[in-house]
Each structure stands twice: as structure tokens, then as C-alpha cells.
Amino acid sequence: MTSYKLNNKNLSKFTDKVLIPEYDRSTIKTGIVHVGIGGFHRSHEAYYTDQLLHDPANSDWGICGIALLDFDTKIYNTLKEQDGLYTLIVKELDGSLTKRVIGSIVEYLFAPENPIQVIEKMASDDVKIITLTITEGGYNYNEATGAFDFTNPLIQHDFENPQAPKTIFGYLTQALKLRKERGLAGCTIQSCDNIQGNGHMTERMLLSYVNKAEPDLVPWIKSNVSFPNGMVDRITPATSEKDITLLKETSGVDDAWPVVCEPFKQWIIEDNFTSGRPAWETVGAQFVEDVVPYEKMKLSLLNAGHSVLGILGALMGYETIDESVHNEAIRTFLNTYMDKEVTPTLGDLEGVDLKKYKQSLLQRFGNIYIKDQIDRICSESSAKIPIFILPTVNVQLEKNGSIDYAAFVIAAWAIYSIGVDEKGNALNIKDAHGTLLKEKALVAKENPASFLDLESVFGKLKDSKKFVDAYSIAYQNILKYGVEKCVTQMNNKALNNI
Incomplete structure (x- = not known):
């Protein structure tokens, strides 16, 4: 089968083999910045958001994906070369495959290359929500004491180099500082990681950092930023070369990094958003008072x-x-x-x-x-x-x-x-x-x-x-x-x- 590189130009060539976005991606505005554009984000939040964008009323909720670490060079380059597109391959229990090109990531930035650009994007008035999949270890806390780990060398680096941070805490602090200085509205910071009380954890760790780095910013954050708790679920194994080859051979889609996942998905979210939110409940998420x-x-x-x-x-x-x-x-x-x-x-x-x-x-x-x-x-x-x-x-x-x-x-x-x-x-x-x-x-x-x-x-x-x-x-x-x-x-x- 003839294959074509996955990008905007070639999307129409795949319509008889895979599902593709049925919305004009050029009209989508970024309302969400997501840090950590690995497999799970792309099988979960980006999937829910892609489904939402099929309704023109939701065109303000596109995603800007942030590759935070040097380790993330490959995924950044892949998304850049593919115009933010990737294929989601759902492996059904009977062995069949449901293949869908996801179009919700409309921008992508590589933080180590241009940290100021990332800070500015997080501080943009159009951005209402910053979401995170930074893994359990990314919250930088000591299990024994529950306290923020100030001994982490990367945290020390961020204190000394606030305009060129290396951790999520350094980026968020500088972005929120800009929002305050410019008189902009606050935003919602939403964890999508597997931590009980992930919103509370995010708030506590960020305020611990801010209290030392920019203490005058703490009251503003408490008044203008919300941290909803959430529960996420979808088994998303690492993509194999076999998955990439099978997609190309059966569908003609040359995708350097598709995502594979199970059919089951679940997202339960505390309805606590400072500056509005997507209607994710219309595509299967559940909003509750207590997660x-x-x-x-x-x-x-x-x-x-x-x-x-x-x-x-x-x-x-x-x-x-x-x-x-x-x-x-x-x-x-x-x-x-x-x-x-x-x-x-x-x-x-x-x-x-x-x-x-x-x-x-x-x-x-x-x-x-x-x-x-x-x-x-x-x-x-x-x-x-x-x-x-x-x-x-x-x-x-x-x-x-x-x-x-x-x-x-x-x-x-x-x-x-x-x-x-x-x-x-x-x-x-x-x-x-x-x-x-x-x-x-x-x-x-x-x-x-x-x-x-x-x-x-x-x-x-x-x-x-x-x-x-x-x-x-x-x-x-x-x-x-x-x-x-x-x-x-x-x-x-x-x-x-x-």
C-alpha cells in the first residue's frame, strides 16, 4: 500500500482508512497549554478535546503542547513535522483496531529551546487552563515529610535562573507573575497525573516554591488560580515499531509516533475552574463535587x-x-x-x-x-x-x-x-x-x-x-x-x- 507522511496537507488521503478531524484546524484557537505531551496525554485529554472540537462552538479550546525536558526532543520534533497530528490506535478486546487521527494539538513548543516563549504562552490571555502530565515524580515532594524538596538541583537552578527554568514550578511561577503584572485574569492549573488529590498536591507544591521564589505572588495565586482535582484512566502502553509498521501497511499512514491504547477511558473532574472550561462532559468526562x-x-x-x-x-x-x-x-x-x-x-x-x-x-x-x-x-x-x-x-x-x-x-x-x-x-x-x-x-x-x-x-x-x-x-x-x-x-x- 502506498503510504503518505501524516501532516495537514495529506489528511484527505487517509479518509477511507482512518477517521480524521472533521473541523478546520486553522480556525482553532489555543485555550489550553498542556505540559507533558507523552502517550497518555495523547490518548486521554487530547482525545477528549479532539472530540469536543467537532462542535464549532468549542473552537477556543485547542491545545498547545509543551515538551518540557531535553528528553522530550523526539516527541516535539515528531509533532512539529506532522503539524501536531498523530494517530490514536484503539486496540479493542476482539483484536480489531479503531484508528483515528487526532487534531487537537494545534501548537507545540520545546521549552529547553525557548523558555521565554513557553512562559509567554502560559501567560497569554487566551489560555484559560494549564494541564499537566509530569508523572508522579514530577511534583518534587518528599514522601516521608510531604514537603517540597528544595534540595533538588533543578529547583536551585530555577531560583537562580528564573527566565530560563527547568522545572514546571519555575515556568508556572514566571507565567503567573506576568499575568499579575499585566493585569490579566488568572487561570486553572489542572493535574492529569495519578496522585490522590492531584489538584491539592499541585497547589501545595507550587505555593511552596512561589513562597520562596516570588513571595509577593502568593496572595494573587490564592485569589486568581484554581487547582481542580481529577481522576484519569486509560491504559496506554508504549508504542512499538510493530504498531508503526502495521499502521503504515494497513492504512497508508506514515506516522512516526502513533499512540496505542485500550478502549476503556474515564475522566472524573472536580468542577472548579477559574476562567471557564471546555464542555468535556459532552464527550464522556464526568464533573463532580468530590473526586x-x-x-x-x-x-x-x-x-x-x-x-x-x-x-x-x-x-x-x-x-x-x-x-x-x-x-x-x-x-x-x-x-x-x-x-x-x-x-x-x-x-x-x-x-x-x-x-x-x-x-x-x-x-x-x-x-x-x-x-x-x-x-x-x-x-x-x-x-x-x-x-x-x-x-x-x-x-x-x-x-x-x-x-x-x-x-x-x-x-x-x-x-x-x-x-x-x-x-x-x-x-x-x-x-x-x-x-x-x-x-x-x-x-x-x-x-x-x-x-x-x-x-x-x-x-x-x-x-x-x-x-x-x-x-x-x-x-x-x-x-x-x-x-x-x-x-x-x-x-x-x-x-x-x-
């Missing part, structure tokens, strides 16, 4: 479930999440963890059938066409585990409930952090604290509990004898018997206790 119960459910079931499958599966030599969940022993272990340890911490969830939700998660994890890479799921576990798993542990400890399954996962993570699976193969560990984790993991071979000394990850968890004992037993058993035999034994024990 907390929903995000707690999602983080402690879906995100924690991903981490459980990733860590245990990695040690057993699996490469993708569907392989891990189709191992009956691991699947049963995860099911029991969700039922026995997570569910008792969730309370009442109005309008949610929790049993069906948990069943749907196992189905989604098991989608054999998604092929979500385990090393992606396990990346930055030092930032994820305190958010996804430890809140469940802490509540269960307070209630004197079960923590054995969570302790087992943490023990498995300690062994995983050594960097070798049970077959002797090297693990591809991606973590900002990878070197420190490995150092602690090697010491833990002689003294398992020493891994819990990582206060920035575990807080004061090492002070709980109940947890330390369960963790230490699990650690020794995994080393002695391997993951599969241990989880099978735990499953059998749970079955016998019913």
Missing part, C-alpha cells in the same frame, strides 16, 4: 494492580502485563489482594459496583492485544508505590487488617531492585532513584528489613513490627521458593480460610 472517592478507588485498585502484576511478573521473566495476569497464581493473588486488603479501605462509592469494577480490571489487564510492557509499568516505582500501595497498608495497619499481600509485593520489589529476575536475566529498571534502590536492595540480601530504611519512599513504615515481620517472611520465602510457588501457597491458604 476523592473515585481517585482513591482507581489508584489503589487499577494503578496498584498494575504494580503488583508488573513486579511479580518481572521476577518471573514476563515482559508484558497480559502475560502476568494470565498466570493463574498471580491473577488469584491480585484478586485476593484487591478483595482482602484494598476493598476494606474504600468505604461507600456511590454509583459504583465495586465487584464489577474489579472484574473489569482483570479483563482490561488481560487484553492480549495491548501488550503493555512490564518495564514501563515498573518504571519510577519509588514514586508510584507510596501513592498506589502504601496508603492501603497504612489504613489496614490502623484497622488491624490484613497487610500480608502488600508486604509480599514490597518484598518482591526489594528483590526486583537488585536488577535480576528469577531466571538470571537482567531487568531493565527505570527509576530516578535506581542506584540508591540497588544499593539498599543488595544490603537487604543480608538484612531484608534494611530496605524499609528508605524513608523518602516508606516513611515510618519500618516502625510497624507487624509489617516488618510480614515483609521479612515474604522476602525470605521469595528468595527460597520463587514468586510462583509463594503466591500459590498464599492462594491456597486464603482458599482454606474461606
Whole structure:
């Protein structure tokens, strides 16, 4: 099949093979600046916004995508070459593909190349919302204290070089300062990351930075900027070369970086916007007064479930999440963890059938066409585990409930952090604290509990004898018997206790 490079000029050539934007992109005005234009943003917020833009009444809500880090050079260059266009490939449960070109990113900027241009765009009066997908680690807080980490060298750089910042906090501070100085309206800063109370977290961390960098700006921010909480959900694995080739061969679309995702999507948002907002509810988002119960459910079931499958599966030599969940022993272990340890911490969830939700998660994890890479799921576990798993542990400890399954996962993570699976193969560990984790993991071979000394990850968890004992037993058993035999034994024990 003849293929054509994806760009505005060639869009009409794809109409019989893929869905394309049915709106005039040249008339779209930027109302949203988004920082972090990776796969998840492009499968989620940019998708919702693309659907919205098909109604001419919403033409003020185009997106300017910001590539914040040097690491983001590739995605910036790809979007620049493709006029901001990319293909979203939805991998349905039956193996079929729904392919759609997304057109909502109408501008794109590379922050390291021109930081002033990015600050000016954020400060533009046309921009009403600044949204973020900067990963859990991007919020720069210490898990043990909950405080902003002022020791981060990049933060120190931003204090000294306010016009050439490197962190989101430096950019937001200078943009909001310009808005204030120019007498412009405030805006909404909306996190789309997997952090409970992500709006509250964004506000607290930003104000911590501003209080030191531009203290006179704090009252203005408190009066003119809103930080809605939100819960986001759509499994979006890394794009493979196979995905790129298949798209080109079956649809004639030469897209350097398409996005693949599952069919399920969810976006629940606190309706707290300073200067107006898109009507995302017309394309499937849900606006509520209180997001907390929903995000707690999602983080402690879906995100924690991903981490459980990733860590245990990695040690057993699996490469993708569907392989891990189709191992009956691991699947049963995860099911029991969700039922026995997570569910008792969730309370009442109005309008949610929790049993069906948990069943749907196992189905989604098991989608054999998604092929979500385990090393992606396990990346930055030092930032994820305190958010996804430890809140469940802490509540269960307070209630004197079960923590054995969570302790087992943490023990498995300690062994995983050594960097070798049970077959002797090297693990591809991606973590900002990878070197420190490995150092602690090697010491833990002689003294398992020493891994819990990582206060920035575990807080004061090492002070709980109940947890330390369960963790230490699990650690020794995994080393002695391997993951599969241990989880099978735990499953059998749970079955016998019913």
C-alpha cells in the first residue's frame, strides 16, 4: 500500500482508512497549554478535546503542547513535522483496531529551546487552563515529610535562573507573575497525573516554591488560580515499531509516533475552574463535587494492580502485563489482594459496583492485544508505590487488617531492585532513584528489613513490627521458593480460610 507522511496537507488521503478531524484546524484557537505531551496525554485529554472540537462552538479550546525536558526532543520534533497530528490506535478486546487521527494539538513548543516563549504562552490571555502530565515524580515532594524538596538541583537552578527554568514550578511561577503584572485574569492549573488529590498536591507544591521564589505572588495565586482535582484512566502502553509498521501497511499512514491504547477511558473532574472550561462532559468526562472517592478507588485498585502484576511478573521473566495476569497464581493473588486488603479501605462509592469494577480490571489487564510492557509499568516505582500501595497498608495497619499481600509485593520489589529476575536475566529498571534502590536492595540480601530504611519512599513504615515481620517472611520465602510457588501457597491458604 502506498503510504503518505501524516501532516495537514495529506489528511484527505487517509479518509477511507482512518477517521480524521472533521473541523478546520486553522480556525482553532489555543485555550489550553498542556505540559507533558507523552502517550497518555495523547490518548486521554487530547482525545477528549479532539472530540469536543467537532462542535464549532468549542473552537477556543485547542491545545498547545509543551515538551518540557531535553528528553522530550523526539516527541516535539515528531509533532512539529506532522503539524501536531498523530494517530490514536484503539486496540479493542476482539483484536480489531479503531484508528483515528487526532487534531487537537494545534501548537507545540520545546521549552529547553525557548523558555521565554513557553512562559509567554502560559501567560497569554487566551489560555484559560494549564494541564499537566509530569508523572508522579514530577511534583518534587518528599514522601516521608510531604514537603517540597528544595534540595533538588533543578529547583536551585530555577531560583537562580528564573527566565530560563527547568522545572514546571519555575515556568508556572514566571507565567503567573506576568499575568499579575499585566493585569490579566488568572487561570486553572489542572493535574492529569495519578496522585490522590492531584489538584491539592499541585497547589501545595507550587505555593511552596512561589513562597520562596516570588513571595509577593502568593496572595494573587490564592485569589486568581484554581487547582481542580481529577481522576484519569486509560491504559496506554508504549508504542512499538510493530504498531508503526502495521499502521503504515494497513492504512497508508506514515506516522512516526502513533499512540496505542485500550478502549476503556474515564475522566472524573472536580468542577472548579477559574476562567471557564471546555464542555468535556459532552464527550464522556464526568464533573463532580468530590473526586476523592473515585481517585482513591482507581489508584489503589487499577494503578496498584498494575504494580503488583508488573513486579511479580518481572521476577518471573514476563515482559508484558497480559502475560502476568494470565498466570493463574498471580491473577488469584491480585484478586485476593484487591478483595482482602484494598476493598476494606474504600468505604461507600456511590454509583459504583465495586465487584464489577474489579472484574473489569482483570479483563482490561488481560487484553492480549495491548501488550503493555512490564518495564514501563515498573518504571519510577519509588514514586508510584507510596501513592498506589502504601496508603492501603497504612489504613489496614490502623484497622488491624490484613497487610500480608502488600508486604509480599514490597518484598518482591526489594528483590526486583537488585536488577535480576528469577531466571538470571537482567531487568531493565527505570527509576530516578535506581542506584540508591540497588544499593539498599543488595544490603537487604543480608538484612531484608534494611530496605524499609528508605524513608523518602516508606516513611515510618519500618516502625510497624507487624509489617516488618510480614515483609521479612515474604522476602525470605521469595528468595527460597520463587514468586510462583509463594503466591500459590498464599492462594491456597486464603482458599482454606474461606
